[in-house]
Amino acid sequence: MLNLSFTPFPILESNRLLLRAVTVDDVNEIMELRGNPETMKFIPRPLVTSPEMALEHIGMIIEKIENNTGINWAITLKGNSKLLGVIGHYRIKPENYRSEIGYMLLPEYQNQGITSEAINLVLDYGFNVLNFHSVEAVIDPENHVSAKVVEKNGFVKEAHFLENEYWNGKFLDSVIYSLLKRNFIKKNY
Numbered sequence: 663m664l665n666l667s668f669t670p671f672p673i674l675e676s677n678r679l680l681l682r683a684v685t686v687d688d689v690n691e692i693m694e695l696r697g698n699p700e701t702m703k704f705i706p707r708p709l710v711t712s713p714e715m716a717l718e719h720i721g722m723i724i725e726k727i728e729n730n731t732g733i734n735w736a737i738t739l740k741g742n743s744k745l746l747g748v749i750g751h752y753r754i755k756p757e758n759y760r761s762e763i764g765y766m767l768l769p770e771y772q773n774q775g776i777t778s779e780a781i782n783l784v785l786d787y788g789f790n791v792l793n794f795h796s797v798e799a800v801i802d803p804e805n806h807v808s809a810k811v812v813e814k815n816g817f818v819k820e821a822h823f824l825e826n827e828y829w830n831g832k833f834l835d836s837v838i839y840s841l842l843k844r845n846f847i848k849k850n851y
Contacts, residue, residue: 664757664793665756667730668727671683672791674735674786675740676782676851677851679739679740680740681738681783683727683735684734684745685720686717688745689716689717690716692719693710693712693716695768696710696715696716696766701767704805705766706834723750732751734749735748735749737767737776749765750764751788759794759795761797761798762797762799762800763781763784763797765777765780772807782849785797785848789846796840797841798820799817799839799840800836801836801837802837803836803837812841817840819837819838819839820838820840823836
């Protein structure tokens, strides 16, 4: 079984991105990100409608890092500390050497390759530092954009679960994509 430690917090960077810790200073951006019906369209979680709710979400992110049960980064452009999105290994199964990756990006920064670039950094860290054997992405089958992003990054469709999650009065499907460490090819951004 993996023995994980996120201390000191790992800062990841590519040519244009810097992935840093999410802090309470990101409260407005977290509220904008998780309070936007468009960015939350395929995420079965309540909209963040207040600074207090955003701070609770940030607190959950920090707690997972402190407990070594998950790690999330703020996606920023180098030279600008504004949070554009969040990415991370949301659910880690150390007994299976596997994690679930998740990501969100503010709408004005989408379609610029930022998500793929951030995924590449997080996968490299997961496979080559944390020693994961595989990483999965759980996607709403209607979220075609996210499916394309993970496929572009080497993930393959593993399963389609019918009505396996209940949210807001209806049952939702989930599609699982995965990537094995041996199939990961690091891209240089």
